[in-house]
Amino acid sequence: MGFSTRRLKTLRRKRDRLPIGTIVDSAGHTYAAGDGHPYEMSGGVREAGKSLDSSLPPTLPALPSDVSTRITMAGSGTQDDLVVYRLNSWRNLVKEYTTYFEAFASAQKAAKKALDKAVDNFNVPLQTDHCFAGVERNGVLQLSTQLRNVHQMYSTQHIRLIQHTESNTLEQLEALRSEVKDCTKEYIDHMNPIYKRLRKQAKTVEEYKYKLSRVVEAYNKRHRSQDAWLVLQQVRRELSRQAELENSLVKAMRAEHQRLLRWEASLSERFRDIVASTMVCERDSLQTTLGSIGNCLGFLDHFDTAAESRSFDQHFGSVLHAPMGLSGNSSLADYDFMHKDSEAAAVLLEGWLERESGMIKKYHNEYAVLTQQGYLHCFADQKDLLERNPEISFHLADCSVMPLDDVRSFTVTINDKKLGRSKYVFRCAEPSITDHWVNAISSVISKPQVPELHIVGGTLRDSQAAMDAAAAAAGAPNSLPTASGAPMHELAAQNSAEDNQQQSKRLSESSNAAGERKLEEITPPASEKSPLASPTTDGKQDVAPASVAEETASNTHVADDEPANSPTFEQPTSTS
Numbered sequence: 001m002g003f004s005t006r007r008l009k010t011l012r013r014k015r016d017r018l019p020i021g022t023i024v025d026s027a028g029h030t031y032a033a034g035d036g037h038p039y040e041m042s043g044g045v046r047e048a049g050k051s052l053d054s055s056l057p058p059t060l061p062a063l064p065s066d067v068s069t070r071i072t073m074a075g076s077g078t079q080d081d082l083v084v085y086r087l088n089s090w091r092n093l094v095k096e097y098t099t100y101f102e103a104f105a106s107a108q109k110a111a112k113k114a115l116d117k118a119v120d121n122f123n124v125p126l127q128t129d130h131c132f133a134g135v136e137r138n139g140v141l142q143l144s145t146q147l148r149n150v151h152q153m154y155s156t157q158h159i160r161l162i163q164h165t166e167s168n169t170l171e172q173l174e175a176l177r178s179e180v181k182d183c184t185k186e187y188i189d190h191m192n193p194i195y196k197r198l199r200k201q202a203k204t205v206e207e208y209k210y211k212l213s214r215v216v217e218a219y220n221k222r223h224r225s226q227d228a229w230l231v232l233q234q235v236r237r238e239l240s241r242q243a244e245l246e247n248s249l250v251k252a253m254r255a256e257h258q259r260l261l262r263w264e265a266s267l268s269e270r271f272r273d274i275v276a277s278t279m280v281c282e283r284d285s286l287q288t289t290l291g292s293i294g295n296c297l298g299f300l301d302h303f304d305t306a307a308e309s310r311s312f313d314q315h316f317g318s319v320l321h322a323p324m325g326l327s328g329n330s331s332l333a334d335y336d337f338m339h340k341d342s343e344a345a346a347v348l349l350e351g352w353l354e355r356e357s358g359m360i361k362k363y364h365n366e367y368a369v370l371t372q373q374g375y376l377h378c379f380a381d382q383k384d385l386l387e388r389n390p391e392i393s394f395h396l397a398d399c400s401v402m403p404l405d406d407v408r409s410f411t412v413t414i415n416d417k418k419l420g421r422s423k424y425v426f427r428c429a430e431p432s433i434t435d436h437w438v439n440a441i442s443s444v445i446s447k448p449q450v451p452e453l454h455i456v457g458g459t460l461r462d463s464q465a466a467m468d469a470a471a472a473a474a475g476a477p478n479s480l481p482t483a484s485g486a487p488m489h490e491l492a493a494q495n496s497a498e499d500n501q502q503q504s505k506r507l508s509e510s511s512n513a514a515g516e517r518k519l520e521e522i523t524p525p526a527s528e529k530s531p532l533a534s535p536t537t538d539g540k541q542d543v544a545p546a547s548v549a550e551e552t553a554s555n556t557h558v559a560d561d562e563p564a565n566s567p568t569f570e571q572p573t574s575t576s
Contacts, residue, residue, distance in 0.1 A: 075249055077188045077193075077195055083191075083260065084188065088184065090180045090267065091177055091181060094180060098170060101169050104165060105161075105166055116155060119151050122148070143303065146299045153289050154289055165278060172274045180267070191253065194252055197245055208234050215227075332386075347372070351433070352365060354427040354428070366391070370437075370440050370441065374396045374445070394424070399414040400445065401413075408431055412426065
């Protein structure tokens with residue numbers, strides 16, 4: 001196979017891949033405006049120096065990227081045909097709308113299912129015991145009935161939309177899609193055979209044109225093997241056939257164009273009616289639902305917000321006013337418990353003291369409590385008695401207490417086997433208060449260093465002013481707690497009564513002691529008294545008369561704590 005033959009086959013293969021318009025142009029045929037060139041089917045007329053894109057109508061919102069190829073292939077009835085592309089676009093559009101409405105129907109089903117589940121789980125009116133007004137009264141339970149009606153209407157409208165979408169919308173869209181597919185097939189069956197015949201005729205014309213060029217070249221080289229006129233006539237005959245086929249293609253394309261215009265207008269109208277019917281159904285559903293919602297809102301506008309609270313208060317207001325039978329005036333004195341008044345938890349003394357502490361040895365006010373078991377507890381404030389534990393506590397079982405030269409101060413020395421010996425200095429407001437604390441602490445230690453004196457229980461004497469000042473500082477006059485648990489005014493009255501009783505006892509003892517001393521001064525000693533019995537010369541005792549003994553006893557006064565000094569005589573013994 002020579003080079004020229006291979007070159008010819010290569011050119012033919014390239015030519016077969018070209019559009020029919022290019023092949024027709026290469027045949028040297030020219031078209032005038034209005035001759036029915038395929039470009040005119042798209043609304044454009046070819047002119048010298050203008051591109052295809054510049055002749056397109058400006059009303060199209062979007063064009064494919066390969067619009068030039070599709071325009072040149074218009075009327076071919078192939079997949080590259082502009083009309084086939086348009087019909088396929090319609091089919092894809094209808095498919096997308098079908099997919100959307102299928103998803104819409106699925107969403108309506110899911111919404112109905114979820115709504116039905118929510119309503120089923122909405123257990124109002126309450127099936128259990130409750131304290132609300134009945135369903136027949138204007139209250140929260142009757143509101144639940146209105147809410148159920150609204151959601152029941154929602155569920156009904158969901159069913160209506162699902163049925164309309166599945167039975168009308170989707171079926172009609174599927175029918176449109178099938179119609180578009182049939183129309184596409186009809187167009188291809190009509191135009192594609194003409195295009196194939198025209199393409200085949202164009203190839204034949206190209207072959208004769210090539211043959212004519214070979215004959216002309218041979219004539220120029222003085223080779224007259226074949227007549228050039230006869231070949232030229234063959235070319236003209238084939239071109240006439242090609243022109244007839246082209247005219248048939250244009251005529252068929254124009255007829256299809258008019259048919260497609262009418263069909264597409266009908267298609268658009270039906271497509272609009274399908275979507276519109278769905279929207280009308282949805283609008284009607286919403287209007288019905290909005291009517292139900294309006295009824296519920298009307299009920300809410302007249303809803304008595306205080307009805308439930310009034311009804312509940314009428315039945316249970318008295319119970320809530322005194323819950324669990326309590327009056328609201330409870331105090332610590334109202335409670336009774338085991339060992340409330342036990343001697344082991346008794347308080348010997350309590351009151352304000354100043355304790356020396358810190359690196360620079362400053363005095364700090366503290367409220368001290370001395371218990372029966374020998375513990376001294378110090379609080380930062382009196383109100384801390386019932387609020388927190390003491391800041392420091394001392395066990396005075398093994399300690400010593402000693403007043404200082406300052407009559408207001410005293411020291412407490414504690415001997416601890418682990419911590420060693422610790423010394424603490426306390427100061428009182430008055431010397432009398434210091435005596436009370438020293439006596440009270442001495443009464444509880446194991447080895448007292450001072451004589452045990454009478455201990456006056458209760459709070460510090462003469463400390464009412466300090467207590468009133470502390471109560472006033474706390475913002476609650478005479479309401480601060482005490483270690484003994486008794487109210488402050490009762491404790492003060494009790495202390496006053498004890499002080500008066502002790503004072504009366506001391507005065508009585510002092511008067512008795514003075515009378516005894518005076519009687520001792522006027523009574524002679526026992527040695528100077530006349531004896532009740534004296535020995536006789538004969539060894540026998542002489543007994544005094546009873547009157548004398550009684551008189552002697554009446555004039556003799558002996559103290560209760562002193563023994564009687566009566567003389568004792570022994571009987572003499574006889575000798576043989």
